[in-house]
Amino acid sequence: MTEPITTTTATVAGWPAGPRGAPRRLLRAVLADPGYGPLPGLLLILTAITGVVDAVSILALGRVFVANMTGNVVFAGFAAVGAPGFSLSASLFALAGFLVGAAAGGTLATRAGHDRGVLLRAGAAAELAFAGIALILAASSGARGVSHGTLGMTGGAFGPAVTDAVAALLAVAMGIQNAVARRLAVPDMTTTVLTMTLTGLSADFRGVIRGTGAIRAAARVDLGRRLQVVATMLAGAVLSAWLVLNVSVVSALSLATALLAVVATGAALAASRPGAPGTWRAAPAKR
Numbered sequence: 001m002t003e004p005i006t007t008t009t010a011t012v013a014g015w016p017a018g019p020r021g022a023p024r025r026l027l028r029a030v031l032a033d034p035g036y037g038p039l040p041g042l043l044l045i046l047t048a049i050t051g052v053v054d055a056v057s058i059l060a061l062g063r064v065f066v067a068n069m070t071g072n073v074v075f076a077g078f079a080a081v082g083a084p085g086f087s088l089s090a091s092l093f094a095l096a097g098f099l100v101g102a103a104a105g106g107t108l109a110t111r112a113g114h115d116r117g118v119l120l121r122a123g124a125a126a127e128l129a130f131a132g133i134a135l136i137l138a139a140s141s142g143a144r145g146v147s148h149g150t151l152g153m154t155g156g157a158f159g160p161a162v163t164d165a166v167a168a169l170l171a172v173a174m175g176i177q178n179a180v181a182r183r184l185a186v187p188d189m190t191t192t193v194l195t196m197t198l199t200g201l202s203a204d205f206r207g208v209i210r211g212t213g214a215i216r217a218a219a220r221v222d223l224g225r226r227l228q229v230v231a232t233m234l235a236g237a238v239l240s241a242w243l244v245l246n247v248s249v250v251s252a253l254s255l256a257t258a259l260l261a262v263v264a265t266g267a268a269l270a271a272s273r274p275g276a277p278g279t280w281r282a283a284p285a286k287r
Contacts (some may be wrong), residue, residue, distance in 0.1 A: 036186050037280030038270050040225075042120060043189040044232045045263050046177055050192050051236025052256040053131075053170050057094070059241060060150055060157040060249040061167045062087025066094050067174040067192045089160065090167045097168035101130070101175020108176070109183035114283045116184050117271035123180030124264035127173040131260050134169035135253045137162060145249035157249045166253075173260075188226050194233060197226045 050067045057066040063086045065072035072091055079088035105123060112119040138158060139146055145157025156163060174192060181191040188197050200222065243252040 039186050042263050042266050043186055043191055045259055046191040047229055047232045048236035049256050049259050051233040052240040055237045055240035056252045059244045061163050062090040064090040064094050064167050066170040069098055089164050093164040093168040094171040097171030098175040101172035102179045105176040105179025113183050115281050117281045121267040121271040123176055124267045127176045128260040128264045130169050130173040131257045134166045135257050138166050139250050147248050149246045151245040188229055197229055
């Protein structure tokens with residue numbers, strides 16, 4: 001007589017419990033979850049882009065965040081009291097740009113939020129447009145940041161006007177990304193903020209060590225997803241920082257724009273396929 005097949009959280013997540021091939025199953029559980037379709041993979045690329053653009057903004061645009069507004073508000077406070085190396089104007093332009101981008105992303109979520117494929121396509125296209133404009137503006141400025149790394153460079157990579165404009169444009173793109181990712185509601189993939197992701201790691205480790213059966217398997221999936229998110233943003237920041245310091249600021253901006261083009265293309269291809277009711281494209285509950 002055939003033994004009945006039991007379904008656990010682990011098998012629902014896409015991989016059976018057990019040590020053999022665990023890293024590959026973890027990757028598949030995150031990137032091939034039928035409940036989210038291609039969204040996790042595309043959002044991981046957007047997470048890498050966050051690392052790329054924040055490395056550009058901090059190392060070449062007057063120590064300003066364009067994706068992390070908590071840090072940017074703090075940096076604005078430093079600049080306001082005259083701390084050396086911080087640009088108050090760039091921080092304020094970035095803050096204003098992020099708010100504009102978040103509002104635009106919210107509008108996209110209202111209009112296209114019924115279909116996550118269409119929403120990501122629209123958001124990635126809009127983000128690509130603003131990042132492309134920032135790249136063109138920086139590349140055509142004739143400043144040292146066009147062809148030289150900032151390592152050992154005295155003064156800014158660009159003039160004040162270009163610095164503020166590029167910071168604002170990148171912040172608009174990041175505001176759109178943040179609002180769209182929030183509406184897509186893929187667990188732990190906000191693409192711009194890691195605070196809660198890092199907070200959840202302690203619970204994941206505890207579940208992997210102390211849990212049993214389905215609890216341990218689910219904890220492995222959560223742990224794998226969060227570690228991938230952290231590693232992806234770190235990789236984007238490391239690569240971008242190396243480019244900014246040793247090659248040029250424009251090369252790092254080109255990397256961000258190229259990655260956005262990949263996301264926009266992937267989202268367009270995903271949205272072009274019919275989505276059946278109940279699939280990953282169905283709108284999540286509003287948050």
